[in-house]
Amino acid sequence: MTDKISSDVFKRLVDLASLELPEGEGEYLRKELNNQMVSIEVLESIPIDAETGTAAHGVPYTEMNSPVPREDVSRQDPHREDILKQAPELEDGYIVVPDISHEELY
Amino acid sequence: MKTYYLPAYAIADLIKSRQISAVEVLEETLERVRSVDGRAGQVDVSNAQSKEDLNSVHAFTQLADEHARGQAEKIDQMVKAGENPGPLAGVPYTAKDIFTVKGIPATAGSKILSNYIAPYTATVIERMAEAGAMMIGKVNLDEFTYGSSSESSALKPVPRNPWDTSRVTGGSSGGSAAAVAAGEGAISLGTDTGGSIRQPAAFCGTVGLKPTYGRVSRYGLIAFGSSLDCPGPLTRNVMDAALVLQAIAGEDPRDNTAAVVPVPDYLAELEKDIHGLRIGLSEEFFRVTYFDAKTGELKENPIDNEIKDAILSVAGYLAQLGADIVVDVPLPHTKYGIPTYFVISRVEASSNLLRYDGVKYGYRTDQPFADLRELYRKTRGAAFGVEPKLRMLMGIYLSAAQFDKGYYQRALKARALIRSDFETIFDPKGKYRLDALLTPTTPSTAFPIGGVYGDSVLMQYSDQLTVTTNHAGIPGLTVPVGFDKEGLPIGAQFLGPDYSEGLLLRLGRAFEKVTENEDWRDRRPPLLPAND
Numbered sequence: 001m002t003d004k005i006s007s008d009v010f011k012r013l014v015d016l017a018s019l020e021l022p023e024g025e026g027e028y029l030r031k032e033l034n035n036q037m038v039s040i041e042v043l044e045s046i047p048i049d050a051e052t053g054t055a056a057h058g059v060p061y062t063e064m065n066s067p068v069p070r071e072d073v074s075r076q077d078p079h080r081e082d083i084l085k086q087a088p089e090l091e092d093g094y095i096v097v098p099d100i101s102h103e104e105l106y
Numbered sequence: 107m108k109t110y111y112l113p114a115y116a117i118a119d120l121i122k123s124r125q126i127s128a129v130e131v132l133e134e135t136l137e138r139v140r141s142v143d144g145r146a147g148q149v150d151v152s153n154a155q156s157k158e159d160l161n162s163v164h165a166f167t168q169l170a171d172e173h174a175r176g177q178a179e180k181i182d183q184m185v186k187a188g189e190n191p192g193p194l195a196g197v198p199y200t201a202k203d204i205f206t207v208k209g210i211p212a213t214a215g216s217k218i219l220s221n222y223i224a225p226y227t228a229t230v231i232e233r234m235a236e237a238g239a240m241m242i243g244k245v246n247l248d249e250f251t252y253g254s255s256s257e258s259s260a261l262k263p264v265p266r267n268p269w270d271t272s273r274v275t276g277g278s279s280g281g282s283a284a285a286v287a288a289g290e291g292a293i294s295l296g297t298d299t300g301g302s303i304r305q306p307a308a309f310c311g312t313v314g315l316k317p318t319y320g321r322v323s324r325y326g327l328i329a330f331g332s333s334l335d336c337p338g339p340l341t342r343n344v345m346d347a348a349l350v351l352q353a354i355a356g357e358d359p360r361d362n363t364a365a366v367v368p369v370p371d372y373l374a375e376l377e378k379d380i381h382g383l384r385i386g387l388s389e390e391f392f393r394v395t396y397f398d399a400k401t402g403e404l405k406e407n408p409i410d411n412e413i414k415d416a417i418l419s420v421a422g423y424l425a426q427l428g429a430d431i432v433v434d435v436p437l438p439h440t441k442y443g444i445p446t447y448f449v450i451s452r453v454e455a456s457s458n459l460l461r462y463d464g465v466k467y468g469y470r471t472d473q474p475f476a477d478l479r480e481l482y483r484k485t486r487g488a489a490f491g492v493e494p495k496l497r498m499l500m501g502i503y504l505s506a507a508q509f510d511k512g513y514y515q516r517a518l519k520a521r522a523l524i525r526s527d528f529e530t531i532f533d534p535k536g537k538y539r540l541d542a543l544l545t546p547t548t549p550s551t552a553f554p555i556g557g558v559y560g561d562s563v564l565m566q567y568s569d570q571l572t573v574t575t576n577h578a579g580i581p582g583l584t585v586p587v588g589f590d591k592e593g594l595p596i597g598a599q600f601l602g603p604d605y606s607e608g609l610l611l612r613l614g615r616a617f618e619k620v621t622e623n624e625d626w627r628d629r630r631p632p633l634l635p636a637n638d
Contacts, residue, residue, distance in 0.1 A: 005503060016506065017456070017498045018463075018479065020487035029492065032562045033500055038402060039563055040504075042445040043516050046523065054518035057333050057363075058525050058579020059319050059604050065365040067357055082208075082225035086467035097465055101477040 004037040110138040114197040114292040114346040121196035128178035128196030135198040136171055139290045142633045147246045147261030149220045154263035161271050164263040165285035167203045169243040170210055177240040192238030193349055199293035200285045203244040204251055206326040207231050214328045215249040215259035218462045218469045218489035228326020230295055230337050230354045237353035242291055245281030251302055251330045252493035254568045256280025257559040260491050268631035269594055273552040276306030282340045283310035288633055293341050293350055299334045300447050301572025304584040307340050308547035308597025311586040314340045315347045318605050319579035320365035323358035331454040334576045344614040348372040367605055375608035380616045381428030383541040386435035391545035391571055397563035413546045416587050416596045421544055423620050435538055437527040442520045443574040444567055449504050449517035456501025459494055496562055525578040532603040542613055546571055547584040547597035575601055583610040588626050
């Protein structure tokens with residue numbers, strides 16, 4: 001059986017996921033993904049047509065059970081200092097973001 | 107009797123009647139943890155190796171003893187002052203390390219969050235505190251909840267099943283189930299995305315409740331599959347589960363998927379008669395699909411006879427109590443549960459995992475990097491385990507425009523069909539008019555540690571009897587119903603229509619009462635002294 005996820009496709013996925021894989025991990029991951037595709041392909045056999053609806057949630061959200069949206073107002077977060085403390089690199093209360101490379105977009 | 111194995115409701119009664127203090131309960135529980143749990147989970151250390159390691163539970167990732175002591179003292183002061191300390195006064199509980207608690211690490215079982223200190227508290231944790239419960243610590247789980255055995259956690263040693271420490275606890279709320287079974291807290295809060303409360307609860311012989319999606323707020327829960335995740339309790343008895351749900355259910359302005367639906371009095375529901383209730387059995391839940399790695403094929407088998415017999419025995423008891431048992435209930439789309447889950451959960455997981463980047467919080471690579479992209483790659487490559495990587499890669503593959511073959515749309519349609527199966531059988535004007543469905547919770551009892559881990563397809567299929575519930579959004583309750591010949595617990599699952607938790611708890615309680623004098627009810631995990 002041909003692998004759904006070829007080595008080239010896998011390489012592209014790894015790049016999109018921003019992952020540098022340790023030596024030897026790639027082959028294991030690609031094998032598992034292709035095994036998972038065997039299960040996913042079962043969906044091809046479901047009798048569905050254009051009339052079959054989609055469900056983004058199991059339980060439908062209606063006017064009766066949906067909360068009223070919050071007012072769209074800005075406010076100072078009470079945890080500002082605690083949040084900033086988590087950043088690996090800070091400067092004058094700002095999170096330092098390393099240089100962003102310029103590369104050809106796909 | 108030591109308090110660490112008492113029900114939560116009994117502990118709260120003892121404290122409120124001043125027979126014991128919350129501080130005393132806490133210290134007893136902490137002593138219990140010290141005596142059975144062994145090393146707490148940590149990153150960059152070895153998995154269980156020594157004899158002591160192999161015989162310990164390893165439920166915890168960290169104790170929060172100071173935090174709990176503060177709560178215990180507050181409860182004792184309230185009791186002394188004649189104030190009502192709440193329905194869960196002084197009850198020790200643990201929280202799966204996927205919930206945030208301000209000032210306490212929240213690791214999600216991952217190296218990438220191993221240094222993260224939560225700056226805010228989850229709604230369910232706040233509500234447990236308002237009810238008087240004391241959070242004694244955080245417990246281990248599959249990394250980001252991705253798994254069904256808790257073996258994928260980056261925090262080692264991973265949890266071991268208290269009934270047989272060579273077996274898995276199940277997952278992803280494996281630390282929760284193990285802690286409750288081993289007397290390390292009367293309650294644990296877990297989450298259920300494809301079965302992650304119910305499957306480990308069944309494997310460890312505890313009660314586990316997955317509420318209706320939206321019944322309980324997800325605020326402060328580190329997300330996996332945002333349309334599927336449900337926080338809920340694991341307990342040693344049904345009444346405790348009802349007490350916890352009563353405390354945590356209800357709308358929340360900080361989560362707009364927390365439904366605006368009144369919360370009923372679950373305790374009042376518990377002791378009601380089950381006479382005349384229509385309980386269904388479905389053949390679809392008595393066979394299992396599994397992945398044969400040698401042939402690369404999916405195969406189907408009947409479920410293990412011991413488990414089937416245990417479920418039929420539960421049906422027999424319910425019939426004795428006056429319930430009507432309806433057989434051959436069709437749920438034809440059950441077999442699509444796992445394939446649908448492979449698509450929806452991976453797409454949602456990959457979206458949720460993109461936020462971890464080594465810039466804002468969490469782990470950052472200690473290797474040199476030239477720019478932001480390299481920082482991302484090195485940080486994420488080193489700090490995510492194989493399960494998050496698999497889920498990201500699959501999620502991107504299934505949803506990326508250049509690879510998409512309509513998988514996601516097809517899965518959403520399959521989800522609608524699975525939901526429709528349940529709507530049909532629970533329709534009060536339909537052919538079946540069921541109040542609940544009775545099924546096995548798991549296709550097997552707890553499997554050996556290392557027996558399945560590494561085979562991501564076979565592992566996923568261990569959720570096949572729980573996952574359709576998550577697709578449909580409906581509630582599910584698992585209760586322990588006995589043991590197999592190897593002494594491992596078996597769980598039975600009750601499923602019902604949206605917001606029918608009260609009815610499911612009532613059924614669980616009815617079964618508990620009718621079997622309360624049976625010998626198997628006296629069994630304790632071998633970690634527990636026989637006379638405790």
